[in-house]
Amino acid sequence: MMNLDLSFYNWDIISKFVVKGFYFSIMLTLIATVGGILLGTVLALMRLSGKKWLDAPATFYVNGMRSIPLVMVILWFFLLVPASFYAALPGGIGTSYRSELSAIITFIAFEAAYFSEIMRAGIQSISRGQVFAGQALGMTYGQNMKLVILPQAFRNMLPVLLTQTIILFQDTSLVYAIGAYDMLKGFETAGKNYGRPIEAYLLAAVVYFAMCFALSWVVKRLHRKIAIIR
Numbered sequence: 001m002m003n004l005d006l007s008f009y010n011w012d013i014i015s016k017f018v019v020k021g022f023y024f025s026i027m028l029t030l031i032a033t034v035g036g037i038l039l040g041t042v043l044a045l046m047r048l049s050g051k052k053w054l055d056a057p058a059t060f061y062v063n064g065m066r067s068i069p070l071v072m073v074i075l076w077f078f079l080l081v082p083a084s085f086y087a088a089l090p091g092g093i094g095t096s097y098r099s100e101l102s103a104i105i106t107f108i109a110f111e112a113a114y115f116s117e118i119m120r121a122g123i124q125s126i127s128r129g130q131v132f133a134g135q136a137l138g139m140t141y142g143q144n145m146k147l148v149i150l151p152q153a154f155r156n157m158l159p160v161l162l163t164q165t166i167i168l169f170q171d172t173s174l175v176y177a178i179g180a181y182d183m184l185k186g187f188e189t190a191g192k193n194y195g196r197p198i199e200a201y202l203l204a205a206v207v208y209f210a211m212c213f214a215l216s217w218v219v220k221r222l223h224r225k226i227a228i229i230r
Contacts, residue, residue, distance in 0.1 A: 013190050021186030024100065028182070029169045032107035036168075037161065039108060040115030045145065047120055058116070065113035071174045077106040078178040099180040103172075111168055118160050122153035159223035166215050170208065183207070 046058035065073070078099065086098045093101070126149050134144035154161075173184040184204055191200025 013194070017190035017193070018183060018186035021181050021183040024181060025169065025172045025183040028100075028103060028107060028172050028175070029165065031104055032111050032168055033161075033165045035108035036111030036115045037119070039112035040117075041119050041150070043112060043116035044119040044123060047116070048123060062113045062116050065110055066117075070110055070171055071177055073110050074103065074106050074174055074177055077109070078102040081105075099175070099178045102178060103175040103180045107168065107172070111164070114164055115161065118157050118164060119153065122157035122160075123149055125156055126152050155226065159219050159226060162219045162222070163216070166212050166219070169215075170212060173208070 043058045043062060046054040047062070049055060081102065083098070086101060089101075123145075130148055130152070131144060134148045139147065172182050175182050176185055176188070187200045187204035187207075188197070191197040
């Protein structure tokens with residue numbers, strides 16, 4: 001019978017191996033969320049512009065990214081982007097943190113495709129009357145989007161955006177493929193060093209579940225409040 005012992009995990013081990021990876025996982029999630037939403041909003045506006053020269057490349061990008069497994073995109077960015085690109089970064093940061101920088105670039109590019117579809121649905125959910133009202137006031141297309149449509153779309157799509165962010169946090173565990181030091185890597189390293197790999201993966205699963213379950217509960221409460229406001 002398998003003998004599981006989680007008692008050896010104390011704060012010293014957690015702080016030594018896991019905290020560093022936890023910080024990177026959170027940082028990667030936040031940066032990829034902000035960057036993905038910004039790039040995704042641009043892609044959504046390109047697809048809704050009605051101009052083929054904007055719609056076609058945006059559609060190709062979104063559909064292409066969503067058709068490829070994330071772990072393959074992570075590997076492609078890491079292996080295909082020349083090492084000279086990272087070496088050229090100031091302060092030697094590219095050489096020391098190539099895996100981490102590659103992961104950040106990959107997640108922003110990949111998640112933008114999903115955030116784009118969320119934002120496109122949010123923009124299309126706004127009543128056409130709102131658009132016509134802005135036009136009647138003499139607003140340009142850009143002003144109408146900035147002041148009338150996008151604020152309402154962000155509010156309507158906030159629960160979905162947060163849900164995608166939770167999924168993004170779970171996906172950060174895939175950066176193990178390029179050797180980046182995330183939270184899962186921290187648990188794995190501790191398990192190998194102390195000869196407890198099964199307990200390490202089990203505890204990692206519990207931590208991921210607890211965090212994502214708590215965040216999902218918060219998103220559900222937020223969704224109810226937004227539904228009441230609407």
